[in-house]
Amino acid sequence: MANFSVVGQSVFRKDAHQKVTGQVLHVGNIEMPGMLHVAVLRSPYAHARITRIEKSRAEKVAGVAVVLTGAEVAKMPGVDPHFGPAFRDQPILCVEKVCYVGDPVVAVAAVDRRTAEDALQLVEVDYEPLPAVLDVLAAAKPESPLVHQQHRPAKAFADLAHVKAGQKSNICYQFKLRLGDVDKAFAEADRVFEDTFSSPPAQHMPLEPHVTLVYLDEAQRINIWTASQTPSYVRTEISNTFGVPMNRIRVRIPYLGGGYGAKLYAKLEPLVTALALITKKPVRYALTREEEFLTITKHKVIAKIRTSIKNGEITGRKCEVYWDTGAYAEIGPRIVHKSGYTSAGPYRIPNVWIDSYCIYTNRVPAGAFRGFGVPQVIWAYDSQTDMIARAIGADPLEFRMRYALNEGEAFATGTPVKSFGVKQALQEAADAVEFSKPSEKHSSTKLRGKGVACGVKAVLTPSISGAIVMMNADGTVNVLSSTVEMGQGSETMMGQIVAEELGVSFDKVHIVQPDTDITPYDTITAGSRSTYHMGNAVRMAAGKVKTVLCEAVGKKLEVDPDDLEMQNNRVQVRGNEERGMSIGDAFLVKFGSAGTTITGEAICQPEAAPMDPETGQSEKCTEFWFPSATSVEVEVDTETGKIRLLQFYSVGDTGTAINPRHCEQQLLGSAITHLGLTLFEEMIFDEGQLVNGSLLDYQVASFKDLPDLFRPIIVQVPHETGPFGAKGVGETGTLTVSAAIANAIHDATGVRIRDLPITPERVLRALAEKSQAAKQD
Amino acid sequence: MKRDITLKINQRVESFTIDDADTLLEVLRERFKFWSVREGCGVGACGTCTVLLDGKPVSSCFVLAARADGHEILTLEGLSDGESLHPIQQAWVEERALQCAYCTPGFVLSVKALLEENPNPSDDEVREYLVGNLCRCAGYADILRAVRAAQVKLSA
Numbered sequence: 001m002a003n004f005s006v007v008g009q010s011v012f013r014k015d016a017h018q019k020v021t022g023q024v025l026h027v028g029n030i031e032m033p034g035m036l037h038v039a040v041l042r043s044p045y046a047h048a049r050i051t052r053i054e055k056s057r058a059e060k061v062a063g064v065a066v067v068l069t070g071a072e073v074a075k076m077p078g079v080d081p082h083f084g085p086a087f088r089d090q091p092i093l094c095v096e097k098v099c100y101v102g103d104p105v106v107a108v109a110a111v112d113r114r115t116a117e118d119a120l121q122l123v124e125v126d127y128e129p130l131p132a133v134l135d136v137l138a139a140a141k142p143e144s145p146l147v148h149q150q151h152r153p154a155k156a157f158a159d160l161a162h163v164k165a166g167q168k169s170n171i172c173y174q175f176k177l178r179l180g181d182v183d184k185a186f187a188e189a190d191r192v193f194e195d196t197f198s199s200p201p202a203q204h205m206p207l208e209p210h211v212t213l214v215y216l217d218e219a220q221r222i223n224i225w226t227a228s229q230t231p232s233y234v235r236t237e238i239s240n241t242f243g244v245p246m247n248r249i250r251v252r253i254p255y256l257g258g259g260y261g262a263k264l265y266a267k268l269e270p271l272v273t274a275l276a277l278i279t280k281k282p283v284r285y286a287l288t289r290e291e292e293f294l295t296i297t298k299h300k301v302i303a304k305i306r307t308s309i310k311n312g313e314i315t316g317r318k319c320e321v322y323w324d325t326g327a328y329a330e331i332g333p334r335i336v337h338k339s340g341y342t343s344a345g346p347y348r349i350p351n352v353w354i355d356s357y358c359i360y361t362n363r364v365p366a367g368a369f370r371g372f373g374v375p376q377v378i379w380a381y382d383s384q385t386d387m388i389a390r391a392i393g394a395d396p397l398e399f400r401m402r403y404a405l406n407e408g409e410a411f412a413t414g415t416p417v418k419s420f421g422v423k424q425a426l427q428e429a430a431d432a433v434e435f436s437k438p439s440e441k442h443s444s445t446k447l448r449g450k451g452v453a454c455g456v457k458a459v460l461t462p463s464i465s466g467a468i469v470m471m472n473a474d475g476t477v478n479v480l481s482s483t484v485e486m487g488q489g490s491e492t493m494m495g496q497i498v499a500e501e502l503g504v505s506f507d508k509v510h511i512v513q514p515d516t517d518i519t520p521y522d523t524i525t526a527g528s529r530s531t532y533h534m535g536n537a538v539r540m541a542a543g544k545v546k547t548v549l550c551e552a553v554g555k556k557l558e559v560d561p562d563d564l565e566m567q568n569n570r571v572q573v574r575g576n577e578e579r580g581m582s583i584g585d586a587f588l589v590k591f592g593s594a595g596t597t598i599t600g601e602a603i604c605q606p607e608a609a610p611m612d613p614e615t616g617q618s619e620k621c622t623e624f625w626f627p628s629a630t631s632v633e634v635e636v637d638t639e640t641g642k643i644r645l646l647q648f649y650s651v652g653d654t655g656t657a658i659n660p661r662h663c664e665q666q667l668l669g670s671a672i673t674h675l676g677l678t679l680f681e682e683m684i685f686d687e688g689q690l691v692n693g694s695l696l697d698y699q700v701a702s703f704k705d706l707p708d709l710f711r712p713i714i715v716q717v718p719h720e721t722g723p724f725g726a727k728g729v730g731e732t733g734t735l736t737v738s739a740a741i742a743n744a745i746h747d748a749t750g751v752r753i754r755d756l757p758i759t760p761e762r763v764l765r766a767l768a769e770k771s772q773a774a775k776q777d
Numbered sequence: 778m779k780r781d782i783t784l785k786i787n788q789r790v791e792s793f794t795i796d797d798a799d800t801l802l803e804v805l806r807e808r809f810k811f812w813s814v815r816e817g818c819g820v821g822a823c824g825t826c827t828v829l830l831d832g833k834p835v836s837s838c839f840v841l842a843a844r845a846d847g848h849e850i851l852t853l854e855g856l857s858d859g860e861s862l863h864p865i866q867q868a869w870v871e872e873r874a875l876q877c878a879y880c881t882p883g884f885v886l887s888v889k890a891l892l893e894e895n896p897n898p899s900d901d902e903v904r905e906y907l908v909g910n911l912c913r914c915a916g917y918a919d920i921l922r923a924v925r926a927a928q929v930k931l932s933a
Binding site (some may be wrong): 012013015016017019020021022023024026028029114204205206207208209255256257258259260288289290486487488489661662665668669670671672673676694695696700701702703704705706710 | 798810812813815817818819820822823825852853854857859862866869870873875876877878879880881882885903904905907908910911912913914915916917918919920921
């Protein structure tokens with residue numbers, strides 16, 4: 001690796017001390033005089049018309065400031081009662097009808113939470129039930145009842161500019177990819193594999209539930225403190241929803257207690273803003289865990305995948321992917337598009353057909369979840385790829401290697417791939433688990449097997465990150481960025497990149513937390529995009545500061561500024577370190593006064609070539625890819641169906657690792673979380689009613705699920721335009737876990753699981769079916 | 778109903794009036810502003826509101842304040858002065874056992890209790906003891922290493 005001073009070093013987190021002492025600021029710690037608290041009455045019906053709301057008794061309760069209905073919100077002057085990042089379909093409070101069990105209907109703001117909850121008990125709502133749409137495949141049919149009569153595009157993001165208004169269908173968005181002639185490939189095939197894989201809805205479960213505080217300041221500006229991954233978007237959404245100029249809104253985000261995609265776009269902010277505007281008091285709404293389950297989920301997905309084989313080679317693949325986006329589209333269309341186009345895998349397949357559908361149902365809305373939908377499609381394609389290899393007698397590793405794209409070859413979208421370490425990642429994973437050596441036979445009821453899987457995600461493109469770097473006369477630096485620190489280590493990453501660029505020590509860099517009054521626009525803190533996009537932005541902004549300072553010093557020393565470098569907190573002549581000065585002296589040379597600043601601003605805005613709407617073909621569909629591979633050895637208890645992970649390796653191609661230990665930590669955390677999602681996590685609905693919406697009933701990965709042997713492995717295939725060659729890593733570890741485990745279970749037992757989660761019950765049932773079939777033979 | 782109680786919180790004796798319905802979590806956060814005590818689930822299942830009651834970890838969301846009358850409470854704020862770190866906290870930083878860190882106060886206190894009860898736990902005993910503290914960033918491997926590092930520091 002090139003000669004870097006702090007990039008590539010595993011420096012410690014910037015925020016460690018305040019976090020380990022518990023002194024860290026969260027929105028839930030902020031109190032204001034006269035602050036009101038919120039409780040919300042939610043729909044008990046999956047789909048119903050609101051016929052009457054009686055709230056006068058609730059309004060008379062002492063301590064209640066307001067009891068608010070959707071009809072009243074709709075009458076607020078200049079207010080659009082619906083919001084959303086793809087379609088403006090989600091009501092601040094339900095106006096005429098409710099669309100899922102848990103949909104917010106009436107909000108109370110009161111002096112404390114208990115008073116607000118007591119008042120809610122006195123609100124009466126009458127409903128007239130409507131036919132509910134609960135099954136995603138049935139919802140896609142033309143004869144299905146409709147969740148929404150029409151779909152109104154939000155026009156908030158460049159990558160969703162092609163989303164069209166729609167009506168008379170629950171399919172609010174469809175992505176199509178057509179490459180070659182799939183029909184011909186299937187007609188000429190020796191053998192066709194056809195399988196359906198399902199993934200259930202699940203909950204992000206950030207330990208800090210959503211919380212938002214809104215107040216009007218002395219200038220009557222709307223001030224929002226919120227646990228959000230999207231400060232810039234929240235400001236835009238509040239501006240559009242309430243008809244307020246952007247500079248009359250200030251959004252600030254302290255550290256988040258986890259996000260994982262749950263805290264993207266607008267959630268509580270529109271409602272709490274409405275309550276603050278009406279009451280003229282500070283209002284805070286903190287969701288309970290039960291409400292969190294009713295706010296946002298991971299998409300349930302049904303993926304049908306057909307693959308044709310001729311002369312032992314893959315000739316075609318057809319994917320139909322059905323995404324249950326719930327009652328409101330949320331960011332479903334982006335997921336259906338960006339993940340949809342990767343549904344056939346990172347493989348060289350001459351004929352590909354993909355239909356990816358975003359479908360409304362009367363269930364809890366689904367949105368981004370660490371991995372952005374890609375884990376669901378890899379679950380399908382890399383389970384099936386394994387099945388095909390084993391069925392035709394090929395080695396599953398060699399089979400994948402044969403088809404995995406090489407540098408410069410075209411993805412199914414027609415885009416040549418760059419910095420595409422999928423083969424390297426797969427090889428590392430296979431070597432770690434010693435894939436070529438079969439598992440040792442251990443006992444007749446505890447069967448062991450090995451599995452690998454690989455896959456790739458493409459970063460959201462186009463998107464935008466702006467940053468300002470302000471260097472102070474004492475050589476310290478303030479970085480103004482709207483990237484949200486939610487645990488991933490973004491502050492540390494930015495600090496390392498700026499310190500490297502300006503030649504100052506890491507501890508001299510302070511990262512200013514997102515504040516839309518001072519930090520520039522950033523599309524989103526998500527999708528593994530911040531290291532590349534914000535990393536480039538802060539690096540370029542720092543470079544502008546360096547240019548200004550070097551010009552001043554160059555004039556003074558009578559040397560070409562291009563011959564100067566910044567190193568060791570100095571500005572000096574390259575190769576002649578004696579000739580130069582401290583940063584403090586350089587500022588004095590430029591300004592002659594103490595306490596001055598130099599500011600640089602930059603925007604990183606990668607573009608994509610628009611996809612052909614009929615074929616999904618594009619010369620450039622993404623700025624970078626991040627390949628993933630997982631290998632595992634499992635032990636299947638054939639008497640209980642329980643799966644034990646004996647070895648677990650998570651491999652990611654991160655590009656240059658800015659902070660290797662933190663990259664490993666991202667792989668490890670996302671892989672263990674996805675282990676839970678693979679083996680037991682599932683939101684269970686009965687007629688649209690969530691039946692396990694509490695942590696008493698919903699299980700997530702705990703200490704007991706940590707495998708005996710777990711190792712993250714970083715592969716570094718540098719990206720030519722990444723900051724110092726870096727890409728992204730936040731989601732990589734999630735991508736290939738489920739398929740690797742199912743493939744290992746098959747290796748151990750010969751049974752194939754096609755539905756997540758892989759519960760002991762499912763394993764036992766599959767084992768029983770297999771022995772039944774064996775008896776009949 | 779209102780009632781007067783006396784608690785020793787972080788070495789300070791406090792007497793005050795509560796409502797019978799108040800949980801220990803509500804009292805610690807709303808009255809005393811111990812913000813390290815955080816509500817994660819409200820049903821005693823996630824461990825983010827863990828405090829030590831007479832040295833034993835409890836989920837403060839699941840303990841009525843009245844039940845704590847006459848007892849001793851330790852929150853993370855009482856573990857160190859905020860400047861110098863307790864050996865467990867040092868281990869947490871060194872082994873990078875935190876990301877979003879919403880779970881950290883609960884984990885650190887549970888580990889304090891664990892290592893006092895059992896200064897030399899096996900891996901399985903650590904897992905068993907900490908099963909009630911969830912980390913959704915899922916840094917369990919880092920946390921396990923931090924427990925080991927803390928053990929070394931405390932026995933030194």
